[in-house]
Amino acid sequence: MSALASRPAGLETRRAILDAALDLFSERSFDGASTRAIAELAGVTQPLLNYHFAGKEELWRAAVDDLFERFRTSMERRLSGLRGVDDVTIAKLMVRHFVEFSAANPQLHRIIMQESKRAGARLDWLVETHVRPLYENALAMFEHLAARGELGPVAPAHLYYLLTGAGATVFVMAPECERLTGVDPFAPEFVAAHADLVVDLLIRATTKEPV
Amino acid sequence: MSALASRPAGLETRRAILDAALDLFSERSFDGASTRAIAELAGVTQPLLNYHFAGKEELWRAAVDDLFERFRTSMERRLSGLRGVDDVTIAKLMVRHFVEFSAANPQLHRIIMQESKRAGARLDWLVETHVRPLYENALAMFEHLAARGELGPVAPAHLYYLLTGAGATVFVMAPECERLTGVDPFAPEFVAAHADLVVDLLIRATTKEPV
DNA sequence: ATTATATCTGATCGAACGATAAGATCCATC
DNA sequence: GATGGATCTTATCGTTCGATCAGATATAAT
Numbered sequence: 442m443s444a445l446a447s448r449p450a451g452l453e454t455r456r457a458i459l460d461a462a463l464d465l466f467s468e469r470s471f472d473g474a475s476t477r478a479i480a481e482l483a484g485v486t487q488p489l490l491n492y493h494f495a496g497k498e499e500l501w502r503a504a505v506d507d508l509f510e511r512f513r514t515s516m517e518r519r520l521s522g523l524r525g526v527d528d529v530t531i532a533k534l535m536v537r538h539f540v541e542f543s544a545a546n547p548q549l550h551r552i553i554m555q556e557s558k559r560a561g562a563r564l565d566w567l568v569e570t571h572v573r574p575l576y577e578n579a580l581a582m583f584e585h586l587a588a589r590g591e592l593g594p595v596a597p598a599h600l601y602y603l604l605t606g607a608g609a610t611v612f613v614m615a616p617e618c619e620r621l622t623g624v625d626p627f628a629p630e631f632v633a634a635h636a637d638l639v640v641d642l643l644i645r646a647t648t649k650e651p652v
Numbered sequence: 653m654s655a656l657a658s659r660p661a662g663l664e665t666r667r668a669i670l671d672a673a674l675d676l677f678s679e680r681s682f683d684g685a686s687t688r689a690i691a692e693l694a695g696v697t698q699p700l701l702n703y704h705f706a707g708k709e710e711l712w713r714a715a716v717d718d719l720f721e722r723f724r725t726s727m728e729r730r731l732s733g734l735r736g737v738d739d740v741t742i743a744k745l746m747v748r749h750f751v752e753f754s755a756a757n758p759q760l761h762r763i764i765m766q767e768s769k770r771a772g773a774r775l776d777w778l779v780e781t782h783v784r785p786l787y788e789n790a791l792a793m794f795e796h797l798a799a800r801g802e803l804g805p806v807a808p809a810h811l812y813y814l815l816t817g818a819g820a821t822v823f824v825m826a827p828e829c830e831r832l833t834g835v836d837p838f839a840p841e842f843v844a845a846h847a848d849l850v851v852d853l854l855i856r857a858t859t860k861e862p863v
Numbered sequence: 864a865t866t867a868t869a870t871c872t873g874a875t876c877g878a879a880c881g882a883t884a885a886g887a888t889c890c891a892t893c
Numbered sequence: 894g895a896t897g898g899a900t901c902t903t904a905t906c907g908t909t910c911g912a913t914c915a916g917a918t919a920t921a922a923t
Contacts, residue, residue: 450889451900468770473683476881486902491882493900551769554821557828558762559679568831576832598833598842599849602822607853610765610817611809617768620779621787622809631809638810642818642853661919662870687911697872702912704870 455493457483462504467548470555471501471563502566508549509571512542528585533640535582536604540636543609544627550609576601591644600643608639666704668694673715678759681766682712682774713777719760720782723753739796744851746793747815751847754820755838761820787812802855811854819850 461483465474476497480487494500519538523531543550553572556564579601586592592600611618611626618626625631672694676685687708691698705711730749734742754761764783767775790812797803803811822829822837829837836842 454900470681470684470766473681475879477879487881488883488903489901497881553828554765554825555681557825558758560827560831564827564831568828572828572832595849596835596845598822598829598835598837599846601833602825602829602837603818603846603849603853606817606819606821607814608817610821611813614765614768614813616771616775617764617779617783618809618813620771620775621783622812624807624809626809626813634807635810635814638806638814642814645856665870686909688909698911699873699913700871708911 451493454483454485454489458485458490458493458500459504459507462500463508463548463552466501466504467551467555471497476500498563501563505552505567505571508546508552512546512549515542527589528582529589529591529644532582532586532591533644535578536608536640536643537636539604540608540639541632544612544632544635547609547612547615550605550613554613579604586643604639604643607642608635611635662704665694665696665700669696669701669704669711670715670718673711674719674759674763677712677715678762678766682708687711709774712774716763716778716782719757719763723757723760726753738800739793740800740802740855743793743797743802744855746789747819747851747854748847750815751819751850752843755823755843755846758820758823758826761816761824765824790815797854815850815854818853819846822846 458479461479462474465479465482468474469478476490477487479500480490490497490500494503516535516538519534520531523534553567556567580597583592583597583600615626618624626635669690672690673685676690676693679685680689687701688698690711691701701708701711705714727746727749730745731742734745764778767778791808794803794808794811826837829835837846
């Protein structure tokens with residue numbers, strides 16, 4: 442009756458649909474991505490989306506769930522086995538991993554930015570389900586840095602959007618960057634240099650009292 | 653025959669349509685903003701949009717033209733009569749004005765970010781018509797700062813997206829910021845503090861060689 | 864007052880949208 | 894190898910989309 446995906450073929454199809462949905466939702470926004478376009482990119486027919494997912498909205502949530510799950514697990518893997526390392530080094534690693542993940546998966550902030558522009562049910566769900574846990578982690582990181590004297594008296598809301606904006610925007614806007622500057626922001630050297638800058642931004646740019 | 657807006661009533665209607673179009677295009681993306689919703693917000697009927705503008709695409713371009721024109725004139729007004737002032741102070745004023753304009757007009761970067769995610773005719777037009785001139789100004793500013801020894805050896809593509817991302821993201825994502833942090837980013841004190849941080853980011857965060 | 868043109872509305876077109884119904888096909892199990 | 898549920902397709906529904914057209918209304922010019 443319902444789509445339990447209990448057979449291998451169903452799981453593969455489901456994954457193909459999720460990948461296609463993530464790409465098109467993040468690139469064209471929720472309204473701009475038609476279910477027919479998603480189905481075509483996934484190599485299936487359009488009504489099959491309604492077999493595997495209850496509707497467009499639930500397909501969107503499933504694709505976003507999948508993306509955030511990958512971000513969470515990759516961050517945990519990156520920080521595992523670092524029990525003895527000091528907070529400043531861990532903070533640098535977290536910021537660097539965030540930038541690198543944003544480069545490898547620009548869909549993350551494309552979707553966040555898309556939905557965050559407008560109040561509504563999708564934003565409510567996104568914030569409470571996925572964004573707030575990340576924000577809490579960031580707050581904890583800021584407090585650790587402040588306790589070590591590495592952070593100036595800057596409110597966390599400023600820091601959070603300064604960091605995420607500085608770290609992710611160039612990858613969100615990669616097509617413009619390429620056309621405007623001739624630089625491919627996904628090139629490994631660019632990603633590494635950008636991560637360095639954002640880490641420096643966190644550690645150094647706020648240590649002195651702003652004007 | 654064509655919409656020349658030679659009568660006062662036509663000009664007022666045209667302005668109402670442009671304002672409504674800018675709000676909905678920036679908030680809901682090009683596809684998500686229906687011409688009927690724009691017409692309703694402007695207080696007119698839907699076919700009237702096709703009387704004043706050749707089609708949805710041209711309405712979008714007209715609204716974007718209008719917005720960038722306001723940004724350009726406000727920046728020129730801000731920097732006029734500063735002939736004797738040194739380059740560093742001028743650069744700070746430029747960055748501060750950019751942040752303040754982004755707070756007062758979040759539609760600017762909402763539209764840029766929306767279109768910059770995907771290659772296409774709208775992005776091509778946007779970059780060549782409006783974004784590249786702004787980027788050239790930023791490049792000139794970077795060079796002036798570098799000549800004064802106030803800038804580290806950072807490629808302009810990094811600096812440009814670091815600055816615009818750090819300065820505009822919190823206002824683009826204002827609904828999320830409010831819900832996530834409880835802070836209203838449009839409050840004058842928040843805008844001023846954010847502008848201070850971004851100015852500091854430009855002047856200080858890059859003066860030392862990154863790791 | 865009449866005319867001409869600018870401005871605006873109601874009706875409606877074909878296309879694309881998300882969703883559903885009915886049935887074909889596949890495959891593990893007995 | 895027959896059965897039954899899981900998977901997938903074809904056909905099509907009602908709605909909304911951007912656009913067009915014919916005509917109503919308003920206003921400036923004569």
